[in-house]
Amino acid sequence: MKKSITPQALEEAFLKNQFILYYQPKYDLEEEKIIGLEALIRWQHPYLGEIGPNDFFEDVFKLGKIIDLDIWVLHKAIEDIWKMEEDNLYSYPVAINLSAKSLCSVRFMQEVESLFINKPEWFNKLEIELTEEIRILDFSHAQSNIEKLRQYGMKIAIDDFGKGFANIECLRKLNFDILKIDKDLIRDIHKNEISQALLDFIIQMANVLELSIIAEGIESREEYEYIRYHTPCHIIQGYYIGKPSCLSEFYKI
Numbered sequence: 001m002k003k004s005i006t007p008q009a010l011e012e013a014f015l016k017n018q019f020i021l022y023y024q025p026k027y028d029l030e031e032e033k034i035i036g037l038e039a040l041i042r043w044q045h046p047y048l049g050e051i052g053p054n055d056f057f058e059d060v061f062k063l064g065k066i067i068d069l070d071i072w073v074l075h076k077a078i079e080d081i082w083k084m085e086e087d088n089l090y091s092y093p094v095a096i097n098l099s100a101k102s103l104c105s106v107r108f109m110q111e112v113e114s115l116f117i118n119k120p121e122w123f124n125k126l127e128i129e130l131t132e133e134i135r136i137l138d139f140s141h142a143q144s145n146i147e148k149l150r151q152y153g154m155k156i157a158i159d160d161f162g163k164g165f166a167n168i169e170c171l172r173k174l175n176f177d178i179l180k181i182d183k184d185l186i187r188d189i190h191k192n193e194i195s196q197a198l199l200d201f202i203i204q205m206a207n208v209l210e211l212s213i214i215a216e217g218i219e220s221r222e223e224y225e226y227i228r229y230h231t232p233c234h235i236i237q238g239y240y241i242g243k244p245s246c247l248s249e250f251y252k253i
C-alpha cells in the first residue's frame with residue numbers, strides 16, 4: 001500500500017477533497033451519555049480504498065503538508081459543528097488532533113484567528129489534542145500559542161499520555177485542560193497490577209494539576225468494568241463504547 005502513495009497522489013487528495021473525518025464518541029459514565037467526539041481523519045483513496053492516518057501521515061510530514069492537513073481538519077470540524085447546529089441537532093464538542101508543527105506555525109495560528117473573527121461562538125465547541133510523541137523544540141512559543149487557543153475558548157488536551165519520554169516535561173512546561181491516558185496503559189488493565197498502579201499515580205497527578213482525565217482505548221468489557229468500578233475516571237473512549245463513524249451515525253434513532 002505504502003508504495004502507491006506518491007507525492008502526486010497526496011497532492012491530488014488535497015485538490016480533490018479525498019479526506020474525510022470520522023468521529024469517535026467520548027462517553028461520561030456519571031452522566032451516562034456521549035459528551036464529545038474526537039475527529040479522526042481517513043483518506044478515501046480512489047484505488048486503494050480507505051487509508052488510516054498511520055499509513056499516510058509519514059508521507060504528509062515528508063512532503064511538508066502537515067500544516068495544510070491540520071488546517072483542513074480545523075475547517076472540516078468547524079463545518080461539522082456548524083452543520084449540527086444548522087440541523088438543530090445537539091452540537092457535540094469536537095476534538096481535533098494537532099501536530100506540534102502546526103501549533104508552532106504562524107500560518108495555522110493565522111487561520112485560527114481569521115476563523116475566530118468570523119464565528120467566535122464555534123470555538124468553545126472545539127478541543128485540541130496534542131500528542132506528546134512529536135517533539136516541541138520551543139516550549140515558550142508553544143505555550144504562548146496554547147494560551148491564545150485557550151483565549152479563543154478551546155480546551156487543550158495532552159494526548160496519548162503514558163507513551164514516550166516527553167510526558168512530564170510537556171506537563172511541566174505547557175498548560176493543558178485535559179489529560180488523555182494512552183491506550184497501551186488501558187490494555188488488559190484488569191489483569192496488570194503495574195498498569196493499575198501507574199494509572200492510580202497518573203490520576204492522582206492529574207487531580208493535583210486540575211486536569212480532566214479521559215481513558216482511551218477501552219476495547220473489552222473487562223477493561224470497561226475495571227475503569228468504571230475501580231477508578232474515579234469517568235470519561236472514556238474506545239471501541240467498546242463506540243467505533244469511529246460518520247457524523248450522521250450519532251443521530252440515528
Ligand SMILES: [Ca+2]
Binds near residue numbers: 159
Ligand atoms: Ca487523539
